[in-house]
Amino acid sequence: MKFIGARLWKFKLPIAGAALAAAVLTFALYEPKPVQAWTGKTTVTIGMAPPAAFVLQLSGPPLAPLEPPRSLVARISDQAFKEKVASRAALDPKTSSFSKIMVASSLRGIILESDRDIAVELSAGSSADVQAALAALAAEISEAHGALLKQRLQPLRAQIEDAKARVAQIEKSNDSINARILTPEPADNIRPPIVPTVTAAIPAWNQLKDRIQTGENLAEMSEPTVVQLNAAISPMASRSIGTLRASILAGLVMIAAMSILALAVGPRRGSGA
Known part of the structure; x- marks a missing residue:
């Protein structure tokens, strides 16, 4: 030695x-060994519906986004939401493992100047996986915003049905009065005039008809949220999944x-x- x-x-x-x-x-x-990654960017247009304040009190704008853009961006940035999108996407089995990691780590929303539109970016192991992840994202957002749209329209539709029922009641009462007017009475049977009663019901009938028309117009103008699936997809620079291993080896x-x-x-x- x-x-x-x-x-x-x-x-x-x-x-x-x-x-x-x-x-x-x-x-x-x-x-x-490098792995090719692809990235996709698209736009989400948030749906519109009448807010409760306008339906109940005629206060504020008649239509408003289902969710503020900042709130939707925060929803998309939540890690649990990202993982849910990655798990729901129908990814290619050959690249699914890598794509799930990429989608869960890269999915993000970007606030734009519009009060209804946001941009969304994500990356995956292939262009097909990017498209599949965007489709899963669209399904997740559509489910969440579909429930919001239904919730917004529920009081509006209840108000329309109530107004229709009251209109029907007024029209039925008027028909009864008209029948009494047209029915001949004996000469000795003097009845009080009923024209003022009919005249008093006309303004209420007009208001109810206007409320029905306004409500139906608002329901027709309400829109669901739309995720544009014709995204701009492009390859990224090759990413190496062995970077950490190389660093460790060099350190040793x-x-x-x-x-x-x-x-x-x-x-x-x-x-x-």
Whole structure:
């Protein structure tokens, strides 16, 4: 052992240089297998419906977005929502593992200047997976906003049905009065005039008819949220899934080189004896 140690000590500088050169070459020449990634960007147009304040109190705008853009962007940015979209997407089995990770990490919403539109970006392992992830995103948003649209329209439709029932009641009462007017009475049977009663019902009937017309127009103008599926899809720069492994390997080689260098330049035991 003393003989081997003496020989190593004699060539300590070449050994240290070789170790450092090996570390540098390993770090420079190691190229993990790249994986092609694709990215897609599209637009989401938030649906419109009459808010409760307008339906019940005729206050505020007659139509408003189902969800504010900032709220929708926050919904899309939630990690649980991202993972739900990634799990729901019908991905290619060959790239599904990589694409799920990419979708769950890259999906994000971007606020635009419009009060109804936001942009959405995501990445996956193929263009088909990007399209599948966007379709899953559209399904998730449509379900959530479909429930909001139904909730918004429910009081409006209840109000329309109530107004229709009251109109029918007024018309039935008027028909009864008209029948009494047209029915001949004996000369000695003097009845009070009923024209004022009919006249008093006309304004209420007109208001109810206007309310029905306004409500039906609002229901017709309400819109569901739409996710544009004709997204702009393009390849990204090749991404390496072995970056972490390469960094760890380079670190280990550097540690080994430094250890060898320390042993080579350090004092040997018993050198003063």
